[in-house]
Amino acid sequence: MSEVTNSDYIAHSDQFRCGFIAIVGRPNVGKSTLMNHLIGQKISITSKKAQTTRHKVNGIYTDDEAQLIFVDTPGFQTYHRNALNDRLNQNVTEAVAGVDVIVFVVEALRFSDADREVLQKLPRHIPVVLVINKADKAKAKDAEVMQSFINEVKEEFAFAKVQIVSAKHGLGIAQLVHTLKPMLPVGIPLYPADMVTDKSSRFLAMEIVREKLFRYLGEELPYAMNVEVEQFEEDEGIYRIYIAVLVDKDSQKGILIGKNGDKLKKISTEARLDMEKLFETKVFLKVWVKVKSGWADDIRFLRELGL
Incomplete structure (x- = not known):
């Protein structure tokens, strides 16, 4: 902060x-x-x-x-x-x-x-x-x-x-x-009056992408996925955000990308529009898929992700 x-x-x-x-x-x-x-x-x-x-x-x-x-x-x-x-x-x-x-x-x-x-x-x-x-x-x-x-x-x-x-x-x-x-107890405010979250823009960008995964994929698939921000740059007038989606298997990667890349494009576009509304600036968003088998059962990796 x-x-x-x-x-x-x-x-x-x-x-x-x-x-x-x-x-x-x-x-x-x-x-x-x-x-x-x-x-x-x-x-x-x-x-x-x-x-x-x-x-x-x-x-x-x-x-x-x-x-x-x-x-x-x-x-x-x-x-x-x-x-x-x-x-x-x-x-x-x-x-x-x-x-x-x-x-x-x-x-x-x-x-x-x-x-x-x-x-x-x-x-x-x-x-x-x-x-x-x-x-x-x-x-x-x-x-x-x-x-x-x-x-x-x-x-x-x-x-x-x-x-x-x-x-x-x-x-x-x-x-x-x-x-x-x-x-609540009597006490002074801990945050400025105009502050609505203590989370960073980087974190919020990650959450927006994850929301789109849950909205547009099948019932089980999002539970085998996670999202990590690999790069977040705040240039004047534009945010440049690079996000990787982690999946367990190659077959899941294909489902997420969709035919001719249509599904991943839809997820990325809607996420970008939400980010522009939230951050009140133009956003360049790049989302891609990485296979990391067994990530959901990897305690050390979960710690690295902050979970």
């Missing part, structure tokens, strides 16, 4: 609050979409496939009353077991250990054994807010059915608060922020 001065921070009263909030839940309940709406900007990748988030991403929301620092975690993974997912599950456990509040996200009218498994891993000394997401999918159900579902989940854990939202449509987001603020 670049050096900042006191003038970069908002003025705050003695009652200003600042703290860390972990967003946890089983895969594919909408955690990343929720965080993107909470901070008002897309910094965490989203996909209909489970387990798109592999790194903890700090999203920062600041107003005149508080600074909420959100930690977006991978979904606890019980399928696709390998060294990668064991490391991801460990990352989640470590992330929740040092926060002030935990947001536990479940899907409306669906509470599974996978949800229960995540809940059992949460510490009991940190307040947990139950957030029921995808409420728009349950709109045809009456209030009595929803209340019955809430009561069922509340029997599993002593939640501090309950909030119903639709992260996809941005519904209930302001109310959730209002609920979380008084649960």
Whole structure:
């Protein structure tokens, strides 16, 4: 993070609050979409496939009353077991250990054994807010059915608060922020008021490419892939970004590239457009594929990737 001065921070009263909030839940309940709406900007990748988030991403929301620092975690993974997912599950456990509040996200009218498994891993000394997401999918159900579902989940854990939202449509987001603020400790802001993430442009570029892989490839293939930025240059008026996609097998390389290179071109083009919007500058993006057999079970290599 670049050096900042006191003038970069908002003025705050003695009652200003600042703290860390972990967003946890089983895969594919909408955690990343929720965080993107909470901070008002897309910094965490989203996909209909489970387990798109592999790194903890700090999203920062600041107003005149508080600074909420959100930690977006991978979904606890019980399928696709390998060294990668064991490391991801460990990352989640470590992330929740040092926060002030935990947001536990479940899907409306669906509470599974996978949800229960995540809940059992949460510490009991940190307040947990139950957030029921995808409420728009349950709109045809009456209030009595929803209340019955809430009561069922509340029997599993002593939640501090309950909030119903639709992260996809941005519904209930302001109310959730209002609920979380008084649960944070009084303290000065840790980041400048206009800062929305502590992640670098290099990291965000990598995540954007990975999102496109999850969106446009088959159900299993993205789980055997990872992305690394090999070069990132910030020239005046343009970013030059070179990204390698790692796959396990030669056959996977062909699937990713597609007929006449069409699939990789589509992924690269959409990623470049997203980067230009996020970075507010022109982007030259080069994406290619490298075969590294067994990377997802290579603990040393995972450490090198920061996983």
